[in-house]
Each structure stands twice: as structure tokens, then as C-alpha cells.
Amino acid sequence: xxxxxxxxxxxxxxxxxxxxxxxxxxxxxxxxxxxxxxxxxxxxxxxxxxxxxxxxxxxxxxxxxxxxxxxxxxxxxxxxxxxxxxxxxxxxxxxxxxxxxxxxxxxxxxxxxxxxxxxxxxxxxxxxxxxxxxxxxxxxxxxxxxxxxxxxxxxxxxxxxxxxxxxxxxxxxxxxxxxxxxxxxxxxxxxxxxxxxxxxxxxxxxxxxxxxxxxxxxxxxxxxxxxxxxxxxxxxxxxxxxxxxxxxxxxxxxxxxxxxxxxxxxxxxxxxxxxxxxxxxxxxxxxxxxxxxxxxxxxxxxxxxxxxxxxxxxxxxxxxxxxxxxxxxxxxxxxxxxxxxxxxxxxxxxxxxxxxxxxxxxxxxxxxxxxxxxxxxxxxxxxxxxxxxxxxxxxxxxxxxxxxxxxxxxxxxxxxxxxxxxxxxxxxxxxxxxxxxxxxxxxxxxxxxxxxxxxx
Numbered sequence: 001x002x003x004x005x006x007x008x009x010x011x012x013x014x015x016x017x018x019x020x021x022x023x024x025x026x027x028x029x030x031x032x033x034x035x036x037x038x039x040x041x042x043x044x045x046x047x048x049x050x051x052x053x054x055x056x057x058x059x060x061x062x063x064x065x066x067x068x069x070x071x072x073x074x075x076x077x078x079x080x081x082x083x084x085x086x087x088x089x090x091x092x093x094x095x096x097x098x099x100x101x102x103x104x105x106x107x108x109x110x111x112x113x114x115x116x117x118x119x120x121x122x123x124x125x126x127x128x129x130x131x132x133x134x135x136x137x138x139x140x141x142x143x144x145x146x147x148x149x150x151x152x153x154x155x156x157x158x159x160x161x162x163x164x165x166x167x168x169x170x171x172x173x174x175x176x177x178x179x180x181x182x183x184x185x186x187x188x189x190x191x192x193x194x195x196x197x198x199x200x201x202x203x204x205x206x207x208x209x210x211x212x213x214x215x216x217x218x219x220x221x222x223x224x225x226x227x228x229x230x231x232x233x234x235x236x237x238x239x240x241x242x243x244x245x246x247x248x249x250x251x252x253x254x255x256x257x258x259x260x261x262x263x264x265x266x267x268x269x270x271x272x273x274x275x276x277x278x279x280x281x282x283x284x285x286x287x288x289x290x291x292x293x294x295x296x297x298x299x300x301x302x303x304x305x306x307x308x309x310x311x312x313x314x315x316x317x318x319x320x321x322x323x324x325x326x327x328x329x330x331x332x333x334x335x336x337x338x339x340x341x342x343x344x345x346x347x348x349x350x351x352x353x354x355x356x357x358x359x360x361x362x363x364x365x366x367x368x369x370x371x372x373x374x375x376x377x378x379x380x381x382x383x384x385x386x387x388x389x390x391x392x393x394x395x396x397x398x399x400x401x402x403x404x405x406x407x408x409x410x411x412x413x414x415x416x417x418x419x420x421x422x423x424x425x426x427x428x429x430x431x432x433x434x435x436x437x438x439x440x441x442x443x444x445x446x447x448x449x450x451x452x453x454x455x456x
Contacts, residue, residue, distance in 0.1 A: 002028040003118050004045070008038040008052035008064065009080065018051055018080065021107040022114060035059025039067060047075065049117050051101075051110075054081035054088070062092055069096045074124055076117035080105065140183060144324050147317035153180070153309060160307050161187035166259075168244075168304045169282040171311030174358030177282040178242065180309060184280055185238040193237030196230045201243035205251050210267050213258070219268025231264045231275050238278045244304065245285035249297060256300045279304065314355040314362065321362070325350050328363050329378075332370040337440040340373045349380040368415055371439050371447065384411050416451040419444070423453070 005027050009015035012033065019029035030045075032038040036059050038050065050068060054061040065077045076098035081088070093100065098117045101110050140158060145151045160167060161184045169177045178197065185195045203211055210219075214229030230239060247255070258264050259279065263272040281304045290296035314321055325342065333339055342350070346369070355361050369382040419437065426432035434444040447453070 002026060003048040005029045005114065006038050006041060006047045006050045006052075007031045008033075008035060008050065008056070008061070010034060010053065010056045014053070014080075018110065021110055022051070024107075025111045025115065027114070035061070035064040035067075038064065042068070042072070042075075048121060049098075049114060050075065050077045051114065052077065052079060054079050054092075054100075062088075062095075065092060065095065065097055074121065076121055078113055078117060140187065143179075143183070144320055144327060146323050147312075147319040149312040149317045150320055153311060154183075156307075156309055157183050157187070160184065160309075162189065163307075164188075164190075164278050165306045166279040166281070166304050167307045167309055168287075168301075169280065169309045169311065170287070171282075171284060172313045172358055173284050174360035175311040175313060176359055177284075177311060178240065180311065181238070181240040181242075181280045181282065185240075185278075188238070188278070190237050190278060194234050195238050195240065196234040197240040197242060198230050199242045201246040205248050208247065208251060209254065212255075213264050213266055214269075215267035216269045219266070223268065226266075229264065229266065231258065231277055232273060234277045236276055238280055241279065241281040243283060244281040245283035245287055245290060245296060249295065252297045252300050256297065256303060259300075259303050314358045318351060321351050321353075321355070322347060324359060325362060325366055328366040329370070332367045336370050336443045338370065338438055339376070340370055340438075341377050343377040343379050345380050346378045346383060349383055349385050353385050364411065368411060371415065371437060371443065372418055373438060384414055412451055415447065416453050419448060419451070419453050 005019075005022055007015050007019045007022070007029050009018065009031070010033050012031075015031040015033070019031050022029050030041060032041060035052070035056060038052070039059070041047075042050070050064070052061045052064050059067070061079050061081075065079070068075055068077055073096075077096070079092055079097050079100040080103060081100055082103050090100070098120075099113045101113060140154055143154060145154045157180060167181075167184060169180050171177055181197070182195060185191065198211065200208060210223075210227065210229070212230050214232055215223050215227050217223060217226045258275070261272070262276070263274050265272045285296075287296055287301050287305075291298045291301060314324075325347075329340075329342065350362070350365075357364075365383050365385060368384060369378040372382045372384075373379070374382075419433070422433040422436045423430065426436060430444060430448075431441055434441045437444065
């Protein structure tokens with residue numbers, strides 16, 4: 001999309017020359033012979049930047065600058081001035097002008113100044129948008145915390161976030177450890193710097209060392225270029241080490257040295273590099289028991305466990321189940337393009353379930369229920385919770401084999417069977433099947449792809 005630039009000069013030929021130079025850079029320009037006309041156009045059609053002459057009758061460049069700063073403070077204004085007026089142009093920059101160009105101007109210089117102004121405006125917009133997103137998505141007051149244990153954890157986050165102390169988050173899988181890590185980052189003074197997350201379990205020990213510490217070109221076979229590691233990429237920000245309990249004891253020793261010395265040495269490198277990173281680690285393992293078994297270093301544990309945050313499973317904070325379910329339901333309805341509510345029986349079923357998979361399992365159950373619900377209300381059978389319970393006792397539900405697989409796998413099979421039945425009833429017409437299932441086609445396609453349901 002072309003940037004819209006207002007060119008203001010009472011000399012028509014000069015305005016045309018400026019506009020011509022900027023159009024060659026791909027911008028859309030509108031020329032005006034007075035400040036009053038430019039202000040009217042700004043209010044009517046908006047703009048991305050203004051290039052204005054310093055001296056004009058009526059509303060001159062400085063008055064135009066003042067009015068624009070009052071109504072559109074984020075809009076860059078560039079002054080075009082004669083050499084004799086350069087001091088006044090510099091003074092105008094102190095009053096908010098972005099820059100100035102002295103006559104006779106160089107076209108390349110003009111285009112470079114305008115390009116810089118537009119880039120800074122883009123970055124300012126992006127920064128404001130990101131801050132708004134952060135304020136919305138990571139607002140501590142908006143996090144579901146009805147149970148005493150959840151409120152206690154969030155209160156700890158509020159107190160700890162502004163510090164740089166290492167934090168160790170412990171809790172079962174699916175309890176929201178990464179969310180807590182992000183809350184710690186976005187409510188600290190490091191919010192403008194990177195948040196880098198690494199799942200330590202996803203990498204082999206040798207690969208993990210390169211991923212975290214980086215490597216030099218030629219350090220090993222396949223190292224065709226220098227790679228900056230996560231510690232360096234997170235400079236000034238937060239490094240989230242998820243599944244820290246899965247790393248080997250050999251790697252633990254290397255990690256401990258980095259944390260002690262606050263410097264990292266790339267694989268194949270010879271020079272240590274200073275780092276400034278806040279460490280947040282997470283695990284679902286009982287690290288004291290791992291230490292007792294000789295699988296985790298006690299000194300590394302104490303280095304990481306300066307501030308411990310313990311996240312209770314859903315079965316121990318049942319007051320959170322229904323509020324979280326309602327939040328997940330709103331999101332799932334938006335994604336699926338339909339509106340359903342939880343029936344009273346469904347709410348009772350949700351509250352009574354133990355949720356061994358915690359929030360992740362609850363999210364899957366809600367997504368399936370939105371897909372499978374036959375009417376405007378979700379019933380217990382749409383959640384497939386009772387079916388899952390009967391399978392754990394060796395029974396069968398809805399004709400799905402219950403003798404093997406995890407609960408997640410059983411639920412996936414049940415959903416896939418329901419989709420196949422709808423496709424068979426519609427003669428393979430996916431649009432009709434989507435109507436039968438009560439979802440839009442996009443949701444149906446996504447589920448078919450994820451569950452491996454044949455589209456033919």
C-alpha cells in the first residue's frame with residue numbers, strides 16, 4: 001500500500017517538483033498551495049507524512065506544524081526551508097518537526113528523509129499495537145484465578161515480575177507454565193526486549209548446546225554459517241527454558257557455568273560473550289526427587305529455584321474449571337463460526353471431571369464440543385468426558401474401540417468417526433457435512449487434516 005504524503009507549498013512549481021521526486025519512490029502525493037487546505041485534507045482523508053514549505057502566507061510551515069502536532073502528534077512533518085532559515089528549522093525540530101530539507105534540495109536526500117519518517121511511523125504504530133495486545137492478552141487482572149491457589153500464584157507473579165531473579169515454575173503438564181513465564185516477562189522492565197522460549201526436551205544434547213549457546217562456522221559437520229544462540233538472541237530480555245528437567249547431567253554442568261558467569265561461549269568458539277538474560281525455567285518433574293536419584297544437579301536447582309512458582313492441577317483448583325471453560329468456549333465459538341452455550345448438565349460434567357491433562361485437555365474437550373453439539377447448547381455427550389471415563393475401565397462408547405491409547409487418542413478417534421459418518425451421510429459433500437456437524441467448512445477442513453480423515 002502506498003504511503004499518502006501531503007506536499008504543501010505556495011509555489012506551485014516547487015510543490016510539483018517535491019511531489020514528482022516522492023512519486024518516483026512509490027509514494028502517493030497530494031499537493032496544496034496553503035496550510036489551510038492541507039489541514040482540511042488531513043482531517044478529511046488522513047496522511048502518513050507532511051512535507052511543507054517553511055514560509056507561506058496565512059498558515060505557514062511552523063503554524064501548520066503546531067496544529068498538526070496538536071491533532072495528530074504521531075504524524076511526521078518535514079520542513080522545506082531556504083539556507084538562511086536553517087536555524088529556525090532546527091529550532092522547529094525541537095518543537096516536534098521530524099527533519100528539514102534546505103533549498104535547493106537533493107532528490108535523494110529528500111526521499112531518504114521521507115523514507116526514514118515513514119519507517120519510524122510504522123514502528124511507532126507497531127509498538128503501540130503490540131503494547132495494546134500485551135495489555136489485552138497478558139493483563140494479570142484478566143487471567144482466570146478464582147481458586148485460592150491460582151490467586152496465590154498470580155500474586156507471586158505480580159511481586160516477582162519487576163525483578164531479574166531466576167524463576168522456576170513447577171506443575172503438571174497443561175497447567176499453564178508458559179503463560180506464567182510470559183506474564184513474568186510482559187510485566188517486567190524487559191517487556192521491550194525479546195522473549196525467547198526453548199523446549200529443552202525437543203533437542204538432542206549436542207543440538208541443544210548449539211541452540212542455546214550458538215556455534216561458529218565450521219564448528220561441526222553441517223555448520224556452514226555462524227549461528228547466534230538463544231542466550232544471545234534473548235539479550236536484555238527473558239529466556240524461558242521449558243522442560244528443564246529433561247536435560248542430561250553433562251549439559252546441566254555447562255548450563256550452570258553460563259548462569260554463574262553470565263557469559264556464553266559458542267560451540268567451536270574461543271571468546272566468551274557477556275549476556276544479560278532473565279532466566280525462567282519450567283518442569284513437570286519433581287526435581288528434588290531427581291536430585292535424590294542423581295539425575296539433576298543440586299547446584300543447578302538452587303541456581304534456578306531462586307523464586308519457586310508452583311502451579312496446582314485443575315483437580316486441586318476446581319473453582320477455576322468453569323470460568324476457564326467459558327473463556328475457551330468463547331474462543332472456540334469464534335474460531336468455528338457458531339454460537340453455542342454450556343447446558344447445566346455439561347457444566348456439572350465439566351466441574352466433576354478430574355482433568356488429568358489439565359487446561360490442555362479442557363481446551364480439547366471444549367473445541368470438540370463446539371464441533372459436535374447438535375443444537376444451541378453443549379450437552380455432556382458432546383464433551384466426550386463420560387465416554388473417556390468408560391474407556392479407562394475397559395468399556396466402549398459410541399462404537400469406538402476403547403482398549404488402547406491415551407484419552408486424547410480415544411477422543412480423536414471418536415471425533416474422526418463422527419466426521420466420517422457425517423461425510424458418508426452427505427455422500428462426501430463437505431459443505432453438507434459441515435452443516436450437519438454445525439461448524440463452518442474451514443473448521444471441518446482443519447479437523448479432517450489434523451485427524452487424517454480422507455477427503456474423498
